[in-house]
Amino acid sequence: MIWAQFDVCSVIQSSHPVCNTIMLFGIIVCLASVFLMGLDGRFVFPERFPSVCQSRAWLLTLGFTLSFGAMFSKVWRVHRLSTRAKTDPKVKMKKVQPWKLYSMVSGLLVIDLFIMIPWQVIDPLQRRVELFPLEDPPDESDDSKIRPELEHCKSHHNNVWLSVIFAYKGLVLLFGLFLAYETRSLKIKQINDSQYVALTIYNVVIMCLITVPVTMVISSQQDASFAFVSVAITFCCFLCIALIFLPKVSRDW
DSSP, X not given: XXXXXXXXXXXXXXXXXXXXXXXXXXXHHXXXXXXXXXXXXXTSOGGGHHHHXXXXXXXXXXXXXXXXXXXXXXXXXXXXXXXXXXXXXXXXXXXXXXXHHHHHHHXXXXXXXXHHHHHHHHSXXXXXXXXXXXXXOSSTTSOOOBOOEEEXXXXXXXXXXXXXHHHHHHHHHHHHHHHHHHTTTOOBTTBTTHHHHHHHHHHHHHHHHHHHHHHHHTXXXXXXXXXXXXXXXXXXXXXXXXXXXXXXXXXXX
C-alpha cells in the first residue's frame, strides 16, 4: 500500500501539478468570459457596457494564455530535453526545474500585458450599436415598425488590435503545434504526461482554426455567434481537462 501511494505521488509530481493548476485556472477564466459574452443591453446599462466589453477581452486573452501557456511550456521543455539528449547521448536528462515552466507562462503573460494595456488606454472597447432596416411587426394590425439593433464591442482601430493579438496567438499556436508534433512519440519521466499535452495542443489548435473564421463570418447574427463561440470554448475547455486529468485519475484507480 505504501509503495502504491508512493507511485501515485511520483506520477502526479512528475506531471508538475502546479503547472496543471495554472492550466485549470486559465480554463476557469475562459469559461467566465463565456458568461460575460452572454450579457447584452437587457442586463447591462449602456454606461456599464464598455466595462463588460473590456472584461471579456481581458478574461479570454489571459485565460487562453494561462491554459495554453502551461501546456506550451511543458512541450517546450520536453523538446529541449529530447534535443539535448540526441545531441549528446552521454548527457543524462536532468530533473525539470519548475521555475523554467512558470517563467515561460510568465513571459507569455507579459506579452499579453504589452498588448492589452495600450489597447485599453489608447483605444478602449466601446459599445457600438448596429442598426438594421425596419421590419414589419408580427401583428400586421399594429401600425408600427420594428428596427432591430445589434450591440458590438468595438474600438476605433478594432481590426488593428485584433490583428496584433491574432498574429501573436497564431504564432504561439503554430509553434506549439510544431513542438507537439516533434515530441509526439517521446516519453520521459521528467514530464510524464507530455503525450496527453500534445493531444491537448492539437485540440486547441483545431478549435481555434475553426472558431475564429466562423465567428468573423457570423458576427452579425447575435444568437448564432454567441451559441457557436460559447459551445466551442466550453467544449475545448472540458476536452482539455479530460485529456490532462482523466489519465491520472484512471491510473490512480
